[in-house]
Amino acid sequence: MDIHNAFLHGELDEEVYMIPPPSYCIKGETCFIQSQTDHSLFTLITATSLTIVLVYIDDILVVGNDLSQVSYFKSVISTHFKTKNLGPLKYFLGLEVARSPLSIFLNQRKYALPMEQNLELNDTDGDLLPNPAPYRQLARRLIYLTITKFDIVFAVNILSQFMHTPQIPHMTAATRVLHYIKGTPGQGIFFSSSNDLHVSAYTKSDWVSCATTRRSTTGFFIPLGSSPIFWHTKKYTTIAHCSTEAEYRAMAVTTCELVWLQQLLHDLGISHTAPMTLYCDNQSALYIAHNHIFHERTAPNILRSTATLSVIAPFWSLHHHSSSLF
Incomplete structure (x- = not known):
């Protein structure tokens, strides 16, 4: 109660x-x-x-x-x-x-996460740091840590957006990431020799997550079998009109990365003939991906992404998942 x-x-x-x-x-x-x-x-x-x-x-x-x-x-x-x-x-x-x-x-999973849930950082709340140099140096080092620590990628992406005018709330959030890292300093990536070579991808979009620009943040995670090999998160340069558009764009971006990864495997002499599996948790975006029929309710930006997915659709298969990257 x-x-x-x-x-x-x-x-x-x-x-x-x-x-x-x-x-x-x-x-x-x-x-x-x-x-x-x-x-x-x-x-x-x-x-x-x-x-x-x-x-x-x-x-x-x-x-x-x-x-x-x-x-x-x-x-x-x-x-x-x-x-x-x-x-x-x-x-x-x-x-x-x-x-x-x-x-x-x-x-205490929520408390142990690198960034407080539902935390909205912006450029207006809080006092400016008297010396922004330590924050910028810390942010650059955290970015380098994302090479092996994909669990802090989203938090570091948010913190790196305030390098120009860092404020006290930004430094507080960055310090929380440090506390999280200190708890698991030896955590890294494990590659098994008995791992299969099937490529799958999990994609997610956080619609209008930026309170200042109202832009969405997309992210994807790509494992090779059970071993993680590629992860990324980035804020869109344009504004999505709905969550379906944001999720569909995330699928299009992830699919392009899958095509690039397939070519990289080919260059390494690895043949990946099976379809790569793309997981998404937005039913509307999945319906549009499965049915490339354009109608008046389909936004123009989604149509451009649909054209991309139509070209490379033979390389992957779609599935639904309920997990979240953020």
């Missing part, structure tokens, strides 16, 4: 001491007991049930072996505060929770 308006941003000139509210009771009989080892933990134990409440400022986690007691607790709290029911536990204080009948798995 989440409590609305936990922070009222009031200006206080005096000291304020908070006293926990009176114990909450179930139908006037059994009451919640505050833990003496963790004052944010409250438990209610009856003959048939156990209900546990963990409170962190405005976030409340309710656990119990009797769903009726949990629902009753939520209803009582909702009569005193404006609350939001977040449903079954998935995230709590940055922890990701995965549950099954046999186990519970906790991880």
